[in-house]
Amino acid sequence: MDFNVKKLASDAGVFFTRAVQYTEEKLGQAEKTELDAHLENLIARADCTKNWTDKIFRQTEVLLQPNPSARIEEFFYEKLDRKIPSRITNAELLGQYMQDAAKDFGPGTPYGMLCLMHDLAYGTIECLPGSTLITVGDFQKRLGGAEREFLQTSAINFLTPLRNFLEGDWKTISKERRLLENRRLDLDVCKARLKKAKLAEAKAAAEHELRVAQTEFDRQAEVTRLLLEGISSTHVNHLRCLHEFVEAQAAYYTQCHKHMQDLQKELSSANGDTFPNAFAVNASTSGVSTAPSPLSSATLPGASSPSRPPNPSNALEASTLKIEEVKPPATGTRKAKVLYDYDAADTSELSLLADELITVYTVPGMDPDWLIGERGNQKGKVPVTYLELLS
Numbered sequence: 001m002d003f004n005v006k007k008l009a010s011d012a013g014v015f016f017t018r019a020v021q022y023t024e025e026k027l028g029q030a031e032k033t034e035l036d037a038h039l040e041n042l043i044a045r046a047d048c049t050k051n052w053t054d055k056i057f058r059q060t061e062v063l064l065q066p067n068p069s070a071r072i073e074e075f076f077y078e079k080l081d082r083k084i085p086s087r088i089t090n091a092e093l094l095g096q097y098m099q100d101a102a103k104d105f106g107p108g109t110p111y112g113m114l115c116l117m118h119d120l121a122y123g124t125i126e127c128l129p130g131s132t133l134i135t136v137g138d139f140q141k142r143l144g145g146a147e148r149e150f151l152q153t154s155a156i157n158f159l160t161p162l163r164n165f166l167e168g169d170w171k172t173i174s175k176e177r178r179l180l181e182n183r184r185l186d187l188d189v190c191k192a193r194l195k196k197a198k199l200a201e202a203k204a205a206a207e208h209e210l211r212v213a214q215t216e217f218d219r220q221a222e223v224t225r226l227l228l229e230g231i232s233s234t235h236v237n238h239l240r241c242l243h244e245f246v247e248a249q250a251a252y253y254t255q256c257h258k259h260m261q262d263l264q265k266e267l268s269s270a271n272g273d274t275f276p277n278a279f280a281v282n283a284s285t286s287g288v289s290t291a292p293s294p295l296s297s298a299t300l301p302g303a304s305s306p307s308r309p310p311n312p313s314n315a316l317e318a319s320t321l322k323i324e325e326v327k328p329p330a331t332g333t334r335k336a337k338v339l340y341d342y343d344a345a346d347t348s349e350l351s352l353l354a355d356e357l358i359t360v361y362t363v364p365g366m367d368p369d370w371l372i373g374e375r376g377n378q379k380g381k382v383p384v385t386y387l388e389l390l391s
Contacts, residue, residue, distance in 0.1 A: 014186075017185075017189050018182060018185040018186070018189070021185050021188055021189050021192070022185060025188070030188065030192060031188065031191065031192075032184075032188060033184050033187055033188050033191075033217075035184075035221070036221075038225075039221060039224070039225055039228070042225060042228035042229060042231070043177070043228060045228070045231060046173060046228050046231050049231055049234065049235070050166070050170050053162055053165060053166060053238070054166060056162065057159065057162040057163065057166065060154070060158065060159060060162075060245075061159065064151050064154055064155065064159070065151070070087065088144070089144035089145075089147045089148055090144070091140045091141070091143040091144035091147060092140070092141050092144030092145065092148075093144075094137075094140050094144075095136075095137040095138065095139070095140030095141035095142075095143075095144060096137065096141070097137070098133045098134070098136055098137030098140060099133065099134050099137035099138070101133055102131070102132075102133035102134045102137065105133070132267065135263070135266060135267065136263065136267075139259050139260070139262070139263040142259050143256055143259055143260075146252055146255045146256055146259070147252070149252070150248055150249070150251075150252035153244075153248040154245055154248050154249075157241055157244040157245060157248065158241050158242070158244065158245035158248075161237060161238065161241045162238065162241070165234055165238070169230070169234065172227065173224075173227050173228065176220070176223055176224045176227055177224055179220055179224075180217075180220045180221060180223075180224045183213070183216050183217040183220045183221075184217060186213045186216070186217070187210070187213040187214060187216075187217045189213075190206065190209045190210040190213040190214075191210060193206045193209065193210075194206040194207060194210055306340070306383075306385040306386065323347075323348050323372075323379055323380055323381070324379075326363055326372055326379065328359070328361050328372075328374065329361055329363075332361055332362075333359055333360070333361040334359070334360055334361065334389050334390065335357055335358075335359060335360075335389075335390045336357070336358055336359075336360045336371075336373070336387040336388060336389050336390060337355065337356075337357055337387065337388045337390055338352045338353060338354055338355060338356050338357075338358065338386060338387060339354060339386055339387065339388055340352075340354050340386050341353055341354050342382065342383065342386050344380060347380075348380060348381055349380045349381045349382070350373045350374075350375065350378060350379065350380030350381065350382050351380075352373070352382060352386060356375070357390075358373045358374060358375045358382070358387075359373070359374045359375075360372065360373050360374075360382065360387065360389070368384075369383060369384055369385070370382065370383060370384065371384055371387070
């Protein structure tokens, strides 16, 4: 018991002398031993690595799991060293709802009065049969499965190494840095005592304490330096993990794109007779296949604008669509950026200049390759392939 009390009193005395030395340094009343430039650079580099690793780790968590409640739940499971329960993805849940709805409506039966908006840009309404809901639901589940695989891969290959650094290596580095700071304070306390010593006996004792403090400081500085130099290998490891994260993202988006292409083909072949323009419209507005992107055509030297779409041959449109009488709908108008110059073929069309912004919308019975465009008081038909829809 006496030993513990004496040790406690000794530790309290050391803490007090360090606090006094630290305060006097801050007030400019005591000298401070500076670390060598190399060690200072290593410390600054380590702090930068820790700060950005923490930010990247936190934001990646948000990207992979936007729900904060779910993140908190996963955090507690990890701290309790328990397996995180499997959670259904939103896409899988949507797919299940679609398939359940199809079963409720009955096989081969239409929605009846419940219709889906096929394309907000064109305002077309499509009533999907129950079998189509089953198909779309199945592909939504596939998308959800791809998402689940991406989340698991990213958590293992990217999040876990970052967490191990923050909760393992960095805690060790921080502990050794605090110990180094204490050794420095002890060293400066010994230097101050040596300066204040008057008697030869006191000077000899102070010199001995200074040599011991200097040795301990140098030893701790070397330990800290070795740990900080290991940050370079941490960067290499994190770079490898980053490549694996990007590969997982690329594989995920490639898989999703393939699923959606397969779904479009299946729906197009199944509903082509009933909705012949549904997926042609979607392709032209998505910019995936029909309309050249601004990066691939508009910005490259020698690139040419797409060919002029054929004039509408729809007899109903030709006979009933009068541009001056067309009124924009209450909802469904969109902004569009013009990709290429376009010269109007007749008075029903609107000439365009590249990079200008116009308002576009469609009207019932209009050819899907064309939209109504407005620029100020001017109005006329414009080809979809010359536009990039913005909103």
